Structures are given as structure tokens and as C-alpha cells.
Amino acid sequence: MGSKTNGDDIPQYNGPDPSPTLNSAGGEPRGVHLARDGDGGTGGGQGDDDGGDDDDDADVNGTLPQTTSASTTDAPKKKRKKNKKKKTSPASKQSCPPRVPVSELFPLSEYINGEIQSYDSAYTNTARTTAEELRYNDRQLSQSSTFLNDYRQAAEVHRQVRYWIQETVKPGQKLMDIAMGIDDGVRALLGNSGLEPGDSLKSGMGFPTGLSLNHGVAHYTPNPGQKDTVLQQSDVMKVDFGVHINGWIVDSAFTMAFDPMYDNLLAAAKAATNAGIKTAGIDVRICDVSAAIQETMESYEVEIRGKTFPVKAVRSLCAHDIKHYRIHGGKSIPFVKNSDQTKMEEGEVFAIETFGTTGRGRLVDDDGIYGYGLNHDTPKQVTLPLVSANSLYKTIKKNFGTLVFCQRYLARLGVERYLAAVSFPLHGSSEIKSNEVKLNCLERNGIVEYYRPLADVKGSYSAQFEHTILLRESCKEVLSRGTDY
Structure with missing residues (x-):
């Protein structure tokens, strides 16, 4: 997302930023990780398939030993293996x-x-x-x-x-x-x-x-x-x-x-x-x-x-x-x-x-308007003339902080009635345009800044x-x- 400047005012000094680097x-x-394919699969996580296989009990000739009654032998009973659940392999492809x-x-x-x-x-x-x-x-x-x-x-x-x-x-x-x-x-x-x-x-x-x-x-x-x-x-x-x-x-x-x-x-x-x-x-x-x-x-x-x-x-x-x-x-x-x-x-x-x-x-x-962003130096306590604007400010702060957001993201959160029809000229035009009343209130009070398409x-x-x-x-x-x- 490009940083806008005045085309005739190329920055000559970017000054030290007060925030720590x-x-x-x-x-x-x-x-190191490029051995993985492009979708990031690792090929790991395969499960053990025990399946109750008892081939180890067979003798060298491939015949099973003759069973005897429990009353005539002291040989302990062989515990039956429990079938283990196969582990689910992680996804390996997007x-x-x-x-x-x-x-x-x-x-x-x-x-x-x-x-x-x-x-x-x-x-x-x-x-x-x-x-x-x-x-x-x-x-x-x-x-x-x-x-x-x-x-x-x-x-x-x-x-x-x-x-x-x-x-x-x-x-x-x-x-x-x-x-x-x-x-x-x-x-x-x-x-x-x-x-x-x-x-x-x-x-x-x-x-x-x-x-x-x-x-x-x-x-x-x-x-x-x-x-x-x-x-x-x-x-x-x-x-x-x-x-x-x-x-x-x-x-x-x-x-x-x-x-x-x-x-x-x-x-x-x-x-x-x-x-x-x-x-x-x-x-x-x-x-x-x-x-x-x-x-x-x-x-x-x-x-x-x-x-x-x-x-x-x-x-x-x-x-x-x-x-x-x-x-x-x-x-x-x-x-x-x-x-x-x-x-x-x-x-x-x-x-x-x-x-x-x-x-x-x-x-x-x-x-039109591309998006809005809270000013990073906005005070913690804000009191605005519109009750609805105060509510919108709290929503923005909780959900976006100082990240830039747009009207589409507000609508997705269920924020309603942040738009209203108001007459005002744009670039000298007398055409009736849609004005974001609550957002405009925040902008006028220095809470948010807006970004226009360029x-x-x-x-x-x-x-x-x-x-x-x-x-x-x-x-x-x-x-x-x-x-x-």
C-alpha cells in the first residue's frame, strides 16, 4: 500500500521516528525448508497400523503352536493387542x-x-x-x-x-x-x-x-x-x-x-x-x-x-x-x-x-473512499457530538486498532447505518454524493484519516x-x- 505524497513535494528528510526500531x-x-514442496507438505504424521497382526506367533515352519487348556498349563494368557486408531495425517496440499x-x-x-x-x-x-x-x-x-x-x-x-x-x-x-x-x-x-x-x-x-x-x-x-x-x-x-x-x-x-x-x-x-x-x-x-x-x-x-x-x-x-x-x-x-x-x-x-x-x-x-485508519496518537478517551459516532469509534478501536480498514470490512462485522445521503460538492461538482456521516464525524475530529483512490x-x-x-x-x-x- 503506497504512501501518498504531493507530487511536487518530494520528501527531503524522513526524520528519526520516535518509536523504537x-x-x-x-x-x-x-x-532449510525448501525440501518441502510448494504447498508446504512435510509427509510426516503417519499412523501405526497394528491391526492385531500376530504373525510373530508362528514357528519357523509357518504353523501356529498347538493350543492347550488353561487347566493343564501354567503359561500366561497372551493379551490381545488393542487396535490403535490411525493418526490423521496433516494436510499436505492447499x-x-x-x-x-x-x-x-x-x-x-x-x-x-x-x-x-x-x-x-x-x-x-x-x-x-x-x-x-x-x-x-x-x-x-x-x-x-x-x-x-x-x-x-x-x-x-x-x-x-x-x-x-x-x-x-x-x-x-x-x-x-x-x-x-x-x-x-x-x-x-x-x-x-x-x-x-x-x-x-x-x-x-x-x-x-x-x-x-x-x-x-x-x-x-x-x-x-x-x-x-x-x-x-x-x-x-x-x-x-x-x-x-x-x-x-x-x-x-x-x-x-x-x-x-x-x-x-x-x-x-x-x-x-x-x-x-x-x-x-x-x-x-x-x-x-x-x-x-x-x-x-x-x-x-x-x-x-x-x-x-x-x-x-x-x-x-x-x-x-x-x-x-x-x-x-x-x-x-x-x-x-x-x-x-x-x-x-x-x-x-x-x-x-x-x-x-x-x-x-x-x-x-x-x-470514492478507499479506506480509513485511526490516527496512532488518538487519545484513549474520546467524546464526540454524535452518540453513534462514539459507538463506531469503539468498534473500530476493538476490531482494527491503527490498521487501515474499509466500508466492506465494517459491513462484514454487521455495522449498520454508517452511510447516509447528504448533498456536498466533489471536485467542483454539484452531484449528490453519499457521505459517511459517522466516519466523517470521526475524521473531522481528528480521530481517523481517510484515503482516496489515486x-x-x-x-x-x-x-x-x-x-x-x-x-x-x-x-x-x-x-x-x-x-x-
Whole structure:
């Protein structure tokens, strides 16, 4: 989920965040768990089939010994073996649609490592400890904290859901059905429906599923009451969704297109994201990552219907760090060159994403609302003029905390009458629009902030790719890396 900026106001300093950063995280060497197949099956847990077999009682000639009466022999009676119940083997394959919790596919709760990348040699002189100490610290952290395993489990959920999307989503499907399929898949694989108060804070969606089409660049999700949008053969769709466990959010995105003429546009965004990941590291300056992204992105061009377009880096969105229960932690990485000297730090988690477009690269707010999020510094006690707004605030706090949510998620919880028809102009239009009265009350009082869909000029096309990375002391781990991108 991209961090919005003013296209003409590229951040020059990301300032130190007052919240503490994580320590370095470790884990097992890459590939330890890759012996498992892609669906995570372990092949263990087979039961014992005793079946009351008494072949051991036969003599060497294969004949059973002659039985004698109990009154004429002191030989003890042979106790009959009890048939043991066969143990149920854990699931070893994901279903379609995905509904098997990943905890069943990984019964030992040891999840696959992300892609391990070394830091650029230019930054190796920043090492603070010896190689032996690094290995020891990595082991200690992985044993004493669930942080890294939570992240790897969330990444596995993301991978399995998106593999299903890539295999099954086709033109002719409604965006609402696609979004609901993603949401349902994530919750099923986490084993948490999120319907009871507080459940969604344990695990669930990291933010609303984004399905932005064509010139719609980011932050669009279908909501109740909207006109159905049907995916077309000519569409370019950005699929952006997050998975969290205990507040640690995996943010990863990809682009789908069904016409090969868009291939270079998708390739540009993917290559730029990988360039950002390669450049990122401890003590690396934000400006250096931005420069690598823009240089890679704008080295591409794409021919669409006989016309050649240069691929431009979007100026109005940024990559960002991720904090506990906060998708945008405070540091931003623009996709264009800048002079920001802020450094990445050990233990930080970043969503490295890029957006490329055939349009202007400067985005405007589109119609509708994507989602809402509680401000992280909201006071504990809040008194609002509307009693119903107070009730809604309590519901949001119990179910989402500072996670971004959307109207679709409120409706799923059974929250009613948060919408009402009110007249107000939008972008100079006198058209009657639907105004979220209770949510609007929360926004006006500084309790929540809202996010609008972002779009480039009509007729343009855009693409996005994104991964979540962890800057460990000895290496960087691309947590969300898969066989697809």
C-alpha cells in the first residue's frame, strides 16, 4: 500500500521516528525448508497400523503352536493387542480456493525463509560485530522472539493466496468477487475469521485489498453500494493486499495484464522494485534507493496500440517503512531522485514498491473512499457530538486498532447505518454524493484519516510491484519473495 505524497513535494528528510526500531532478526539458512514442496507438505504424521497382526506367533515352519487348556498349563494368557486408531495425517496440499490454514501445512510452525540477499560491498565496512557474533545473535533472536516466524507465516499466507489469484482470475469476473475471494482466502489460511471483537488484531488483513485498473494507480477497493466493475481483457490490474500476524504486516503487490502488449510496462515496475531492493541496506541513504528506482524504471518504454510511451516513475507515491500495526511507519522512499540523506537502519522493515505509468506520473484523487485508519496518537478517551459516532469509534478501536480498514470490512462485522445521503460538492461538482456521516464525524475530529483512490490521466496505464524486506544485521531478507516475482 503506497504512501501518498504531493507530487511536487518530494520528501527531503524522513526524520528519526520516535518509536523504537526492532533488533536484528535471524533465522535458519536459506533453503532449510525448501525440501518441502510448494504447498508446504512435510509427509510426516503417519499412523501405526497394528491391526492385531500376530504373525510373530508362528514357528519357523509357518504353523501356529498347538493350543492347550488353561487347566493343564501354567503359561500366561497372551493379551490381545488393542487396535490403535490411525493418526490423521496433516494436510499436505492447499485447496482451491485456498482454505487450508498454513499452520496445518507447517505443523512444526517453521515457515520458509524469505530470499536472503547480501549487502552491497560498499556498505560492508558498517559491520558492528564479527561473523561469529552475527550468527550467534541471529540464533538468539530467532529462538527468543516470535517476530520473525510471524512475518514468515504471514508471507506464506500471502504467497499461497496470490498464487491462487494468478491461476484463477480471468476477464469477466467482478472486482467485488475478486476482492472477497482474496479476503476470504487470507482469513481462512490464518485460521481466523475475525468476526469476534479483537480477533482481527491477532491476525487478518493488513489493509483493504486494492484492485486498481489502468489509469487508476492505487488505493481502489470495491465497497458495498458501488456499481459492479467487471474485469476486461484490455485491463491492467494492480493487486495490492496485506497480511498481518500480531501486528507485523507483510505488504506485497503485483500487476496482472491479459494482453502481452503491456509486458514491458510490467517489466519496468518489476525491475525497478528489484533495483530498490538490491540497493537497500543498513546505512544506505534514501536518495540512493530512489535514484536506483528511477533510473531503472525510466530505462523502459512500451508500445501500446502502435504508439510508444516512455515509462515514467510515479511522483505522488512512495515506498515506506512498516511499524507495529502501522502500514506507514514514517520513512518514505520516493521513486524519483531527491536529496534525502536519511539512512535506513538495522532491524527496520520496508515495503519496497514502485509504480510506473504511461501518463504524467502526478496523481490526483479519484472518486470514492478507499479506506480509513485511526490516527496512532488518538487519545484513549474520546467524546464526540454524535452518540453513534462514539459507538463506531469503539468498534473500530476493538476490531482494527491503527490498521487501515474499509466500508466492506465494517459491513462484514454487521455495522449498520454508517452511510447516509447528504448533498456536498466533489471536485467542483454539484452531484449528490453519499457521505459517511459517522466516519466523517470521526475524521473531522481528528480521530481517523481517510484515503482516496489515486489516478493518473485517463487513457494511461500503470503497473506496480512490491515486496516486504527486513534489514537484518548480517543480510537483508525479502520476506514476501515467491516463485512468481
